[in-house]
Amino acid sequence: MNLHNVSWVRQEMVLPSARPIGQNGPLEWTRKNLFNGWVSTLLTVASVIAIAWLAMAVAPWLGNSIWKANSLAECRQLLNGAPGACWGVIRDRWTQLLFGFYPAHLYWRPVLAFTLLFAALAPVLFRVLPSRALWFSAIYPGIACWLIWGGSLWFPVAVYLGFAVAAALFATARINYGLGVGIAMLGAAVWWIFALHSFSSGANNVAPIALEAVPSREIGGFLLSIIIGVTGIALSLPLGILLALGRRSSLPLIHMLSVVFIEFIRGVPLITLLFTASLLLNYFLPPGTNFDLILRVVIMVTLFASAYMAEVIRGGLAGLPRGQYEAAEALGLDYWKAQRLIILPQALKISIPGIVNSFIGLFKDTTLVMFIGLLDPIALAAAIRANTEWQGIYWELFIFIGAVFFVFCFGMSRYSMYLERRLKTDHR
Numbered sequence: 001m002n003l004h005n006v007s008w009v010r011q012e013m014v015l016p017s018a019r020p021i022g023q024n025g026p027l028e029w030t031r032k033n034l035f036n037g038w039v040s041t042l043l044t045v046a047s048v049i050a051i052a053w054l055a056m057a058v059a060p061w062l063g064n065s066i067w068k069a070n071s072l073a074e075c076r077q078l079l080n081g082a083p084g085a086c087w088g089v090i091r092d093r094w095t096q097l098l099f100g101f102y103p104a105h106l107y108w109r110p111v112l113a114f115t116l117l118f119a120a121l122a123p124v125l126f127r128v129l130p131s132r133a134l135w136f137s138a139i140y141p142g143i144a145c146w147l148i149w150g151g152s153l154w155f156p157v158a159v160y161l162g163f164a165v166a167a168a169l170f171a172t173a174r175i176n177y178g179l180g181v182g183i184a185m186l187g188a189a190v191w192w193i194f195a196l197h198s199f200s201s202g203a204n205n206v207a208p209i210a211l212e213a214v215p216s217r218e219i220g221g222f223l224l225s226i227i228i229g230v231t232g233i234a235l236s237l238p239l240g241i242l243l244a245l246g247r248r249s250s251l252p253l254i255h256m257l258s259v260v261f262i263e264f265i266r267g268v269p270l271i272t273l274l275f276t277a278s279l280l281l282n283y284f285l286p287p288g289t290n291f292d293l294i295l296r297v298v299i300m301v302t303l304f305a306s307a308y309m310a311e312v313i314r315g316g317l318a319g320l321p322r323g324q325y326e327a328a329e330a331l332g333l334d335y336w337k338a339q340r341l342i343i344l345p346q347a348l349k350i351s352i353p354g355i356v357n358s359f360i361g362l363f364k365d366t367t368l369v370m371f372i373g374l375l376d377p378i379a380l381a382a383a384i385r386a387n388t389e390w391q392g393i394y395w396e397l398f399i400f401i402g403a404v405f406f407v408f409c410f411g412m413s414r415y416s417m418y419l420e421r422r423l424k425t426d427h428r
Helices: 026-034 038-063 072-079 088-099 108-125 131-149 154-172 177-206 221-247 252-266 270-284 293-318 322-330 335-350 352-372 377-386 395-423
Strands: none
Touching: 026 038, 072 088, 088 221, 088 377, 088 395, 108 131, 108 221, 131 154, 131 221, 154 177, 221 252, 221 293, 221 352, 221 377, 252 293, 270 293, 270 352, 293 335, 293 352, 322 335, 335 352, 352 377, 352 395, 377 395
16 A cells, blocks of 8 residues: 555645625625515515605605795795795704804804814714823813803803812822712812802902803703703713612612612603703702703703613623622722723623613603703794794704704714724624
8 A cells, every 4th residue: 555645635725716606796685685585575575665655755845845935935936836845944944943042143152162072072982082182071061061151261160170179189088989089079069069159250350251141041952952962961871870880789778779769760751850850949949049940951861861871781780790790809909990990891881782772862852841941943843833934834844853863863873883893802
């Protein structure tokens, strides 16, 4: 037997071949996804018929649109009985839908605040920017409030000084973490209650830096929705994390308070809380207290969203295997370091879809403020339709409002998908 005969062993590697034509291409994709069985085929055909019918019904209406008209009567005159959309209402009232009754000569202020919002969010949402840019993200809320509402610049400065007092007390307190946080919060509260107005008034007398004040009743439209939505989103996430940790706490008092708060808020409709903020909250305040309605609404919306956020994050915490907690204990980490370095990053990663879903729901729920007299886009649409010039118009206003809300919500959903891909560490 010739041991050197290895003719049965391949001497060269076979080059990879392309997938067979029958298993590739648009036809194969269509067969697998649209006509994979009689149920799939029936649904595909029904969907195509429905889309075709909708397109045939809407296309003439959109194709015969009128943009240059100052009233619905003028639109109908130009259409001459033919079906068509009257987008002249958007051309005529788009500033009102965006800004409400904000003074026209001051539109640059909310526009600048909205532009700076992207600069403040960029270092938070994307890792490519340096971490020192987070300083601007921290001071942005004060800048935005000053630009939108106006008044003295020293008022937001005094508010930030309260945070500086809290940070200084926490840094100098050589005690345990929890007690240091308590002392810091107490110091900030004392500053805000007793020293804030005195400092801002004195500083404004020495160096007056102020913008023309705009009352909250003139703020409306998408500007109001963005104010309430962005503030509620930014505040509900940290509060939801604290409530989720409190509900899982082994301390009976903290556990009980967290459970009672979460279950009470989740058991009450948001509209009830908004009416509470609008009508009942003044009964619990000292006589003569002027508590801005938008601020009251922001507080109630934030508390409502934080309760739902707590349950979403609690689900992420419950989804972690017990070994992660044991690993943190084996490394000698205390409770807060374990949560910050090991537990919460993984729990928040698991909870991303639920968190973004809560954010989208919160932003859409800002339209409920119309029931307490605030001029959100829906309320402004009703006011425009009540005007004699545009009385009877309907679809154009709500299509425009829905399209703007869709842009914001779709952007949040796409960022959620991007974040999930960026944080994906497994190879499945």
